[in-house]
Amino acid sequence: MDIPRDESVIRNKRRNRILIAIVSVVVLAAITLGVSRLKPAAPGVERSSVWLETVKRGPMLRQVRGLGSLVPIPEDVRWIPAETDVRVERILVLPGTPVDPDTVILELSDPRIVQEAMDADLQVKGATAEYQNLKVKLEGDLLTQKASAATVNADYEDAKNIYASNQELAKIGVLSEQVLKTSKGKAQELATRYQIEQDRITMNTKAVSTQLAVQESKIDQVRALAELKHKQLAALKVRAGIRGVLQELPIQVGQRAAQGTLLAKVVQPEHLKAELKIPETQAKDIVPGQEAEVDTHNGVVSGTVIRVDPAVLAGTVTVDVKIDGQLPKGARPDLSVDGVITLERMNDVLYVARPAFGQEKSTISIFKLDPEEKGAFRTNVELGRGSVATVEIIRGLNVGDKVIVSDMSRWDSQERIRLE
Numbered sequence: 001m002d003i004p005r006d007e008s009v010i011r012n013k014r015r016n017r018i019l020i021a022i023v024s025v026v027v028l029a030a031i032t033l034g035v036s037r038l039k040p041a042a043p044g045v046e047r048s049s050v051w052l053e054t055v056k057r058g059p060m061l062r063q064v065r066g067l068g069s070l071v072p073i074p075e076d077v078r079w080i081p082a083e084t085d086v087r088v089e090r091i092l093v094l095p096g097t098p099v100d101p102d103t104v105i106l107e108l109s110d111p112r113i114v115q116e117a118m119d120a121d122l123q124v125k126g127a128t129a130e131y132q133n134l135k136v137k138l139e140g141d142l143l144t145q146k147a148s149a150a151t152v153n154a155d156y157e158d159a160k161n162i163y164a165s166n167q168e169l170a171k172i173g174v175l176s177e178q179v180l181k182t183s184k185g186k187a188q189e190l191a192t193r194y195q196i197e198q199d200r201i202t203m204n205t206k207a208v209s210t211q212l213a214v215q216e217s218k219i220d221q222v223r224a225l226a227e228l229k230h231k232q233l234a235a236l237k238v239r240a241g242i243r244g245v246l247q248e249l250p251i252q253v254g255q256r257a258a259q260g261t262l263l264a265k266v267v268q269p270e271h272l273k274a275e276l277k278i279p280e281t282q283a284k285d286i287v288p289g290q291e292a293e294v295d296t297h298n299g300v301v302s303g304t305v306i307r308v309d310p311a312v313l314a315g316t317v318t319v320d321v322k323i324d325g326q327l328p329k330g331a332r333p334d335l336s337v338d339g340v341i342t343l344e345r346m347n348d349v350l351y352v353a354r355p356a357f358g359q360e361k362s363t364i365s366i367f368k369l370d371p372e373e374k375g376a377f378r379t380n381v382e383l384g385r386g387s388v389a390t391v392e393i394i395r396g397l398n399v400g401d402k403v404i405v406s407d408m409s410r411w412d413s414q415e416r417i418r419l420e
Contacts, residue, residue, distance in 0.1 A: 043411070043414060043417055043418065044417070044418045044419075044420045045411070045417045045418065045419060045420065046419075046420055047419045047420065049406075050404045050406050050408070050419075051353075051404065051405050051406035052369070052402055052403070052404060052405075053352050053353040053402070053403060053404075053405045054352070054400065054401070054402050055350060055351070055352045055393060055397045055398065055399055055400060055401045055402075055403065056350075056351060056352065056399065057348065057349070057350050057351070057399045058348065058349075058351075059345065059346065059347050059348070059349075060345075060346045060349050060351045060387065060390055060392065061342055061345055061346075061387060062342070062343045062344045062345070062346060062385055062386070062387045063340050063341060063342050063343060063387045063388045064278055064279075064282040064283070064286065064340070064341050064343060064387075064388060065278075065338065065339065065340050065341075065388045066276040066277050066278040066279070066316070066319065066338075066339050066341075067276070067277055067336070067337075067338060067339075068274055068275045068276035068277055068336075068337055068338075068339055069274075069275055069334050069335060069336055069337060070272040070273070070274055070275075070296070070327075070331060070332065070333055070334065070335045070337055071272065071273060071274075071275045071333060071334070072247075072267040072268070072269075072271065072272055072273075072333050073271050073272065073273055076242075076244075076267065076268040076271040077265065077266070077267050077268075078240070078241045078242050078244075078265070078266045078267075079262060079265055080105075080238055080241065080262070080263045080264040080265070080266070081259075081260050081261060081262055081263060082108070082257040082258065082259055082260060082261045082263055083231075083232050083235045083259065084110050084112070084113055084232055084235075084259050085110065085112075085256070085257070085258050085259055086108040086109065086110045086236065086256070086257050087108065087109050087110070087254070087255070087256050087257075088106060088107075088108060088251050088252065088253050088254060088255050088256075088257065089106075089107045089108060089109050089253070090106065090107040090253065091105075091106055091249065091251075091252075091253055092104050092105060092106065092107065093105045093240075093246050093249075094246070094249065095246050095247060095248060095249050096245065096246065096247075097245070097246050098244070098245055099240035099243070099244060099245065099246050099266060100240060100243050101239065101240055101241055101242055101243060102239055102240070103239060103240045104237050104238065104239055105238045105239065105240060105246060105249070105263075105264050106237075106238040106249075106251075106263060106264065107236065107237055107238075108235075108236040108237075108238065108257075109236060110232075110236060113229065113232050113233050113236070114233060116229045116232075117226070117229040117230050117232070117233045119229075120222065120225050120226035120228075120229045120230075121226055123222040123225070123226065124219065124222050124223050124226050126222075127215070127218050127219045127221075127222045127223075128219055130215060130218075131212065131215040131216065131218075131219055134211060134212065134215050135208075135212055135215075138207075138208040138211060138212070139208065141204065142201070142204050142205060142208055145197070145200055145201050145204055146201055148197060149194065149197035149198060149200075149201055152190060152193045152194045152197050153194050153197075155190050156187065156190035156191050156193070156194045159183065159186045159187040159189075159190045160187045160190075160191075162183050162186070162187070163180075163183040163184050163186070163187040167180065238263055238264060240264075240266045241266065242266055242268065243268070244266045244267050244268040244269065245266070245267060245268075245269050245332075246264060246265075246266055247265045247266065247267045247333055248262075248264065248265035249263075249264050249265075250262060250263075251263060267333055269331070269332050269333065270327065272323060272327060272331065272332075272333060273303075273306070273320055273321060273322055273323060274292075274294045274303060274320070274321040274323065274337055274339055275318060275319075275320055275321075276292075276318070276319045276320075276321060276337075276339040276341075277316040277317075277318060277319075278316060278317050278318075278319050278341070279315065279316055279317075280312045280315055280316060280317055281359070283308070283316075283317035283319070285343050285344075286305060286308050286317075286319055286341060286343065287305070287308065288304075288305050288306055288307060288308065289304065289305060290304070290305045290341055290342060290343065291303075291304065291305075291341070291342045292304065292305055292321045292339055292340065292341045292342065293339065293340045293342075294321060294323065294337050294338070294339050295337060295338040295339070295340075296327065296328050296330070296331050296335060296337050297336075297337070297338075298328040298329060298330045298331070299328030301323055301324070301325040301326070301327060301328065302323075302324045302325050303321040303322055303323050303324055303325075303339075304321065304322050304324055305319060305320070305321055305322075305341060306320050306321065306322045307319070307320040308320075319339075319341065321339060321341075340388060343387075346385070346392070349384075349392050349393075350392065350393040350397070350398075350399065351390045351391060351392050351393060352390065352391065352393055352397065352403060352405065353389060353390055353391075353405050354386060354387070354388075354389055354390055354391045354405065355391070355403075355405045356405060356406055356407040356408075357407065357409070358383055358391070359383075359386070360383055360384065360385055360386030360391060360392075361383060361384060361385070361386075362382075362383055363380055363381065363382045363383070364380070364381055364383060365378050365379070365380055365381070366378070366379065366381055366403050366404060366405070366408070367379075367403065367404040367408055367411075367417060368397070368401055368402070368403050368404075369401075369402040369403065369404075369419075373402065373419070374418065374419055375416055375417060375418045375419055376403075376404060376416070376417050376419065377415060377416045378414070378415050378416070379396060379397075380396055381393060381395070381396035381397055381403075382394040382395045382396055
């Protein structure tokens with residue numbers, strides 16, 4: 001049989017179902033809204049994989065670093081060129097061998113120079129013989145001139161004596177006035193001739209000196225040529241010229257070398273300088289006189305900047321550093337070195353280790369650790385003057401702050417990270 005249903009009960013159940021559905025929808029919407037508003041969890045980063053540094057205050061050295069090599073000082077290098085067109089006959093010393101000024105490095109040959117040296121010697125002998133011949137001839141002519149002058153002088157003395165005698169005879173009336181005048185005229189004529197002869201002797205003496213000087217200049221000329229040829233002949237035995245080490249020998253036995261070709265290079269290894277390549281962006285404040293340190297990988301020596309190249313080559317500026325101390329053992333030309341130049345000493349600045357990215361006098365974004373040091377958040381930092389390993393902090397950090405200075409480009413899109 002049919003059981004009558006209570007309508008009120010049915011309505012209450014229906015109302016409860018509706019209320020539960022409404023509450024469920026409201027709760028689900030609230031949860032969905034709350035979840036949507038939650039920030040994504042910060043990614044985790046292993047603490048051992050990052051480089052942490054603490055911000056400090058105190059003195060800081062502003063330095064720049066560059067790679068380079070040791071090179072000889074120009075005045076302590078001897079380049080030996082071929083003085084003529086030669087052929088290499090023997091190599092007596094190999095590169096790396098210590099040499100003295102008289103050490104023979106090479107023996108060369110040039111038959112033309114041998115012949116020219118002999119010809120020059122013969123020219124000197126011929127010019128000397130011509131000089132002697134001319135000297136004898138001129139001296140003989142001068143003696144003849146002096147003999148003629150002596151004859152005139154004797155005739156003059158005789159004429160003078162005759163005139164004196166005639167004067168005495170004329171006084172006593174034995175000799176006529178006409179004869180006296182004739183003897184007087186003869187004496188005066190011979191006196192004039194004698195004076196002329198003396199003047200001719202003086203002029204010829206000067207002419208002898210002049211002609212001999214001309215011939216002597218010819219002798220000097222051929223002698224200088226002979227000395228040059230003998231110098232070139234001696235240069236066929238190539239000597240070191242200075243005490244040092246033979247560094248280069250770019251030729252072989254049997255090779256022909258034209259005049260001016262480099263035959264050898266001798267250096268003094270104890271007289272070297274460092275030639276550093278500094279990035280052009282860091283070289284603007286380098287000036288001569290600044291202190292430097294050069295690491296030869298066998299020891300560190302102090303130095304002083306002596307020259308800054310005004311030109312930029314391949315993005316670097318060449319800086320020459322004079323070595324002040326004694327070079328370590330093993331130092332030699334072309335040895336690779338590292339150099340650090342001190343630009344200035346800053347006494348009281350806020351600084352930190354230089355971040356992986358970020359130029360000096362710029363604003364960068366780096367991760368700063370939170371107080372619990374369990375995470376880090378991104379912060380903007382203004383940098384000041386930079387050094388090799390440190391950089392000045394203008395604003396954005398305080399003493400004691402810990403920051404991550406290693407490469408964090410992988411997390412550029414994150415504002416926070418967790419340290420695990």
